[in-house]
Amino acid sequence: MLKRLPRLVFPLFGLLLVGFDGYGSEPSEPLNARPKSSTPINDAIQLITTPANTITQIGQVADATITWQYSSFSNNLESRSYTVTTIAAGVRIAKHTGSAFPNNDVTTTVRYECTSTGVVEAQIKLNIGATTRIVSWLINCVAPRVSVEPIEPSIAFIGATAESQLVWSYESLGKNAEELPFKVRSNDEFLRVEPSEGSALPDTEIDVKLRYTCQVSGAVTFQIGLQVGLATKVVEWEVTCTEEHVFIEIAPSKATAYIGGDAESELAWRFLSNGEEGGQIAYVINTDISGVTISNASGSVLPDATVNHKLAYRCTSRGLDEVQITIAVENESHSIIWNVECKDERVAIISAPEPQKIEVGDSTIETLEWRFDSSAPNHQVRFEVTSPTRGLQIRNGSGDVLTGDVISTTLRFACNTRRSFAIELLISAGDARRTLHWHVDCAGEDLSQFVATLYQGPQISKLEFIAGQDSWEYVDVTQSVVGDQDALHFRTNRQLFVQIQTQHDELEPLPLEVSLVNPTTSVIGNQVGQTDTVTNNLESGPRYSSTFLFDIEAQAFDAYSELRVQIDPDSLYVETNERNNRASFMLDSRNTWLLPSFQLKLVPIRTSDGVPDLTDTSRFTRPIYELMPIGIVEVSTLDVLDVSDQSWSIDSGRLILDELYALFTRSADSDSYYLGVVHQPDRSVALCGNAFVDGKVSVIRDFPDRCSEQIAAHEIGHNFALKHAPACGAEDEDPDLDFPYIEGNIGSETGWLMKRRQFIDGGAPSEFVQLNYRYYDVMTYCPDTFTSQYSYKRALAYLNERIGVQASVKVGRPVASEFERVSGISVAVSGVYTSQAAWEIRDISLVEEEPLPFSIARTKYAFRIVDTDSGTIVHQERLNMHRAAHGVGDHVTWGVRVPYFDVDGMQLKVIDELGRVVLEHDFGKLLRSGIDEPM
Known part of the structure; x- marks a missing residue:
């Protein structure tokens, strides 16, 4: 049965392919035929695949395939004859009859051709023996969707040709994307259409040119019919034909003004050509009444170009005036009337x-x-x-x-x-x-005072600014470190954070800007935070409080800079005294120290547990920068140090540290710090790191395994001569007995985590407090730590001494005049001292490096190179002696990198403070071919 089902919607499948043969007419059967109910209960037709509902474009065919089986539960397995018939016309079947064995697949192919839009239900009937089965599916026949761009109206002079174009495309909604024929027709035989017919692919724009030669004056509207396949579309094109060369596009509208005022309007016109190309044509516009002002009243115009004018008329008396405006172009002219009403009522x-x-x-x-x-x-x-x-x-x-x-x-x-x-x-x-x-x-002045707190990790300075008549004054209210009255110094080449705390009567605080200004540059700080305005619970005084946070990059922080706080920098608000909007604080040589960049060398150490992944170096540099007084960090990763016969533990930790120190002695420059990293997956191993106190070598365990990420800063703190702060077990590991706060905390001080941009401890706005409990000093063993002002200043003092004094000893070395050292080559010697083994040399290497600077540490031992033949002291310097923060108390590591003399008979000696030789070693002549080969 073929049924017409209105307004059913199915998914788009595209157009079905057309053109396969072998289809004949189906057997005739009444439209109201119904299947007979004589199917044996043990016989059935099973459908394996059935036709899917489909969408097909008008003029195309929908093909479908049905796979089915005849199932018989009797003992007769012979083939049986079958027939396939349609219940209604429109569906064609490729094969109407045949034979099928039980439980074998039979494929039947059918086709339906769409001739009109709508949804139809196609049905066929399968007959085999006494068994029948009806199969039905839905076919949605659709027309292509045609889209046409609007055609702009055209104007042409009598005898000239108006031209435009019809741009259209169609969207295919069926399965097939093949070309469709199209035709373009007009209701006027004089309208020329090109092309008038052809074929087009879906979603492809087609341009049809339209031409009409004007014969008589007037406007004509053409209806243009477009047929694509079986779909149609009608569009209109309006053409105005005129005998006037001057065509008015926008006529002046009626205007009203009061006496003494100006009535205003607009005029736009076009000079129409007769189809011939030409150059500029002169024009002039006149009026028949005084008091009219016309913009562009004279000039030249290209053919078919539009000219625009502004019109103004000064009203002098009450009434309705008709202003005649004449446009003259060559020998042509055109006049229009502009109506103006002048009223005599005015304010x-x-x-x-x-x-x-x-x-x-x-x-x-x-x-x-x-x-x-x-x-x-x-x-x-x-x-x-x-x-x-x-x-x-x-x-x-x-x-x-x-x-x-x-x-x-x-x-x-x-x-x-x-x-x-x-x-x-x-x-x-x-x-x-x-x-x-x-x-x-x-x-409203609304800002009579504010507090500026400056951070470079710990709080460095706190200033109270008070507004005067025309300037701001400040008072330094910085809290000194307990037991030390000297204020902390600013370090240039390090980030500076500025916190501004204000109180104000208006709900919205005045905007602020912080900048650093010196004679050559001016850098505006980046505002990185602002708290929500807080209501003060006070009976008198300002009603609200706000806090602003600014970050000034390390590269911008130079010595002799002026820190400026600009109030309302963009002058958005009105203040009682606009002249008093800038407060400043001079960072000069009295409170500023230059800080060089921090040279960090990361060394991956291979143990029996593997090699750590050091791809993300910020995991190490960030806590060091946040918690230690260093400049910009310049980090690099060295080659793997192989100690694969060891596993990181409390016992082997010192041995691995000594191996890294030997590498440092052989390869480091004077400014580098070596940080070794080991991998230890065993969480039962308690040691997180070890370092030399007042040295440049430390080793840490890769902290994702067990240890805090701040372990790197802790060990570098030992390198800066910091001892342990007494808390969380560190009080049992050579603590600093002068640490000023109980339980190793940082007291009541506040600080700023510079990379994470977070306040720590009390005194900070609530949304910037990271934790609710107290922070402990980084030199404790506690999990969440910060740097107290005490530790920060001790590290600063250490670095200042090392940087200043070390720089003065880098040039020149005592060398006996009759012996010439080899430039670019040195001898690296390292070893240990213990009470059991006394003095021991563990590595002597000839390396392609310059000697290290003299040690400035106050040690009681000296290192000498002596010519055995003459007894001449060829070279002498203090011996670097390093104790580790963890380990055996009398285990001391020492090392030097000294000049190389290309002669025989050299001997090294270690001399104590009484002049006694405690170690000597004949190392003869080190051959250059033996570079990096231990003796």
Whole structure:
């Protein structure tokens, strides 16, 4: 049965392919035929695949395939004959009859051709023996969707040809994307269409050119029919034919003005050509009445180009005026009429309110005086004075007024918030209208003091700024470190964070800007935070508090800089004293130290547990930078140090540290710090790191396994000669007995985690507090630590001594005049001292490096190179002696990198403070071929 089902929607499948043969007419059967119910209970037709619902374009065919089986449960397995018939016309079957064995697949192919839009239900009937089965599916026949771009109206001179184009495309909704034929027809035989027919692919734009030669004056609208396949579309094109060369595109509209005022309008026209190309053509525009102003009243125009004009007419008397405007182009002219109505009613301002500047909380009262003028004597009208500005009170703002009457209107405005107001006043009297503006500045200083706290990790300085008459003064209220009255110094080449705490009466605080200014540059700080305004629970004083946070990059922080705080930098708010908007603090040589970049060498150490992944170096540099007083970190990763016969533990940790120190002695430059990293997956191993106190070598365990990420900063702190702070077990490991705070905490100080941009401990705004409990010093064994001012300053003092003194000893070495050292080659010697083994040399290497600078540590041992033949001391310097922060108390590691002399008979000696030789070693002549080969 073939049924028409309206308004059913199915998914888009595209157009079905057309063109396969072998289809004949199906056997005829009545449309109302129904299957017979004589199927044996043990026989059945099973459908393996059935046709899917489909969408097909009109003019195309929908193909479908049904796979089915005949199932018989009797003992007869012979084949049986079958027939396939359609219940209604329209569905064609490729094969109507055949035979099938039980349980074998049979494939039947059918086709339906779409001839009109709509949804149809196609059905076929399968017959085998006494068994029948009806199969049905839905076919949605659709037309292509045609899209046409609007055609702009055209204008042409008599005898000339108007041209345009019809741009269209169609969207195919069926399965097939093949070309469809199209035709373009017009209702006028004189309209030329090109191309008028052809074929087009889906979603492809087709341009059809339209041409019409104007014969008579007037406007004509063409209807253009477009047929794509079986789909149609009708569009219109309007063409205006004119005998006038001047065509008016925009005529001036009627305008109204009051006497003494200007009526305004616009005019646009085009000079039409006769189809011939030409150059510029002169034109001029005249009027028959005085008082008319026309922009571009004369000039030149290209054919078919549009010219635009502004029109103005000054009203001098009451009435309706007809202004004739004539456009003359070569020998052609065209006239139009512009209607202007002049009214004699007007509002004349006698006295306007003066601009005012008042403080927030006060109000101002001003008077507006105006007069109603009209040519009619004793003419009475209603008047009203209004304003859209909230908060404005108007007295005598409405009533009746006679010609010549003067009205005084009182204006009162109360300032409730700090800002500028342009108050709009609208006066209406009869037909007259007048608008003016009254400017009121609601001013408020609102910032009489603020506190600036400066951080470079720990708090460095705290300044209270107080506003004077024309300038700001400050008082340094920095809390000194317990037991030490000297303030911390700023370090250049290190980030600077500035916290500004303000109190104010307005809910919205004044914006602030912080910058560093020196004679050559000016750098504006990056605002990295602002807290929500907090209401102060005070009976008197400012009602609100706010905090601003600014970050100044290390590269911008130079010595002799002026720290500036600019209030309302963009002048967005009105203040009582605009001159007093800048506060400053000079960072000069008295409180600023230069800090060089920190050279960090990461060394991956291979143990029996593997090699750590050092791809992300920021895991190590960030905590070191945040917790130690260092400059910009310059990090690099060295080759793997192989100690694969060892596993990181408390016992092997010192041995691995010594191996790394030997590498340092052989390869480091004078400014580098070596940080070794080991991998230890065994969480039962408690040791997280080890380092030499007052040395440049440390080893840590890769902290994701078990240890805090701050372990790197802890061990570098040992390198800076810091001992343990007494807390969390560190009080049992050579603690600093002078540490000023109980339990190793950082006291009541605040600080700033520079990379994470977080405050720590008390005194910070609540949303910037990282943890609710107290922080402990980085030199404890506690999990969450920060640097106290005490530790920070001790590390600063150590670095200042090392940087200053070390720089002075880098040049020049005592070398006996008769012996010449080899440039670019040195001898690296390292070893240990213990009470059991006494002095022991563990590595002697000839390396392609310059000697290390002299040690400035106050040790009681000296290292000498002696010529055995003459007894001459060829070279002497203090011996670097290093104790580890963890390990055996009398285990001391030592090392030097000294000049190389290319002669035989050299001997090294270690001399104590009494001149006694405690170690000597004949190392003869080290061959250059033996570079990096231990003796």
